[in-house]
Amino acid sequence: MAEIVLTAFLQVLFDKLTSPKLEEYELWLGAKKELEELESTLSTIAAVLDDAEERQVKDKAVRNWLMKLKDAVYDADAVLDEFATKALQQKVKSQDHTNRWVSSFLQVPNSVALHVKMGSMIKEINKRLNAIALERVNFHFREGIRDVEKEDNECRQTHSFVIESEVFGREKDKAEIVDMLIGWGNGEDLSVIPIVGMGGIGKTTLAQLAFNDVKVKDSFKLRMWVCVSEDFDVPRLTKAIIEAATKERCDLLGMDLLQTRLRERLAGEKFLLVLDDVWSEDYEKWDRLRTLLRGGAKGSKIIVTSRSTGVAAIMGSLPTCYLARLSDDDCWTLFRKRAFGNGGAEQTPRMVAIGKEIVKKCGGIPLAIKTLGSLMRSRREEREWLYVKDNELWRLPQERDGILPALRISYNHLPSYLKRCFAYCAVFPKDYDINKERLIQMWMAEGLVEPSDAAEQLEDVGNNYFNYLLWRSFFQVAEEDEDGSIVSCKIHDLMHDLAQFVAGVECSILRQAQGRSSQKELVTYRWSATQEC
Secondary structure (H helix, E strand, O other), X not given: XXXXXXXXXXXXXXXXXXOHHHHHHHHHHOOHHHHHHHHHHHHHHHHHHHHHHHHOOOOHHHHHHHHHHHHHHHHHHHHHHHHHHHHHHHHHHHHOOOOHHHHHHHOOOOXXXXXXXXXXXXXXXXXXXXXXXXXXXXXXXXXXXXXXXXXXXXXXXXXXXXHHHOOXXXXXXXXXXXXXXXXXXXXXXXXXXXXXXXXXXXXXXHHHHHHOOHHHHHHOOEEEEEEEEOOOOHHHHHHHHHHHHHOOOOOOOOHHHHHHHHHHHHOOOOXXXXXXXXXXXXHHHHHHHHHHOOOOOOOEEEEEEEOOHHHHHHHOOOOOEEOOXXXXXXXXXXXXXXXXXXXXXXXXXXXXXXXXXHHHHOOOOXXXXXXXXXXXXXXXXXXXXXXXXXXXXXXXXXXXXXXXXXXXXXXXXXXXXXXXXXXXXXXOOOOOOEEHHHHHHHHHHOOOOOOOOOOOOHHHHHHHHHHHHHHOOOOEEEEEOOOOOEEEEEOOHHHHHHHHHHHOOOOOOOOEOOOOOOOOXXXXXXXXXXXXX
16 A cells, blocks of 8 residues: 655645645635644644654554545645635625626625635534544654755756766666667667566666767668557557658558558668567467568668567567676775765765765665755755665565665655655656646646745746756756757656656646657646645
8 A cells, every 4th residue: 555645745734724825715715713723733733743654654553543644635635725715706896896796607605605614614524634634653663754845956056967868877777778779680680688586676777878979870871769668569669660760740540551661661671670678478469560670771670679588588689688786896986986976975985874875775776875865965964864874764665566765765855845746746647748838737737846936936936846856866868959958757666666656646638649659649648746646
């Protein structure tokens, strides 16, 4: 069963309770006292929420307490929304009381009855929350065990994201892949090199290293990259490969037309195709796609990345590259550059010792090390490092839901406003190419961007949010323009699992229009900050 994550949601309630609009509505419905009590009770609970969310991993009673709290705060949010709606209706009626059409249309009850009703609803919520707040003393929670709001803003302004491309410990793996690409199977029509390893181990990174190698570029004039993910749909993939090969949108319908166009483009070309993140072990689908790809010149190659050895057995024709965990030395090098670089934490003997213990817990997985290294960079106190090292989430088996404990810990240390922005990204499909400017506009439209003073532009604040999430490895660069500015990003599939996990129990995902792979078209959208996926 997934953990209950309420920290960011409570901040949503605080934002509503302290908004100027709600303060104005208090005057219309006379509920100021009740709402002040609600804010006070929530503040008392919020002080221990970090510890409670951590301890639920091994304490069923704490989890049950959080479940009751979740039900109550969700109901509180619904009441606040209804409160604001009714108050606005009452205000409109009073301001335009001479307009009978408005009065009839709104059908607003008289103010006395409305006051009684709303006051009663808020009092009932307060009663439930007060009881829950009293129960907290039975668990002896620690208060304020971390202060995530006071992030070091210098990090988001002074660090280049070139660090995203730094790779450690994969030189031998890269050399083997490049050697197979250039020197093996040149008499064959089509050869396949599988790269297999667990999530977060660096399969895509290794494929990118080989794909962009100078010798590989010289050997393969036509290079294509397609993200496959869980949907191995042959028509969709055929269209995606055509678009990757032509750099143009493909609007062809029907396999006959797609097959003809693909064969025309591949005819006589020695090509390299990367099929990234393959899950399907359906041999018939793979055989259909492979048949379509046999029109290229001899020596053409395909790199397939997957977590599944079954995929490698079905698709591979050249030796499989089984990607191992990073060595202790490489793990430490990666973490040290993230945590102790210019402007980072002080590299004292004590911090180094704690850091090495944290690195051991990451299990040699680069994504986990990189994410936690970025977190520790902004943590300057020994107690903060010890808190991460001794976090209860390390005790949680990854197999339970596939999310690395290191990623959960890093998420837990985000400021609440960034938690909401990251959780929002669960609405995108896996492997989706997210346009940076559009994402920031969507955050703004949902009210997730909060300037600290009136002089700040929303776009600038949203850009800072984006950059910080990128620097902390919640996002990965997908495309840059000629000046090196980021155009779009992607979310690692494990990070996407985390986003869905923390977003709640019911979350709609943006779907790709059928057959629009490189020009992915979003056809449905719904975001609810109060529900879980």
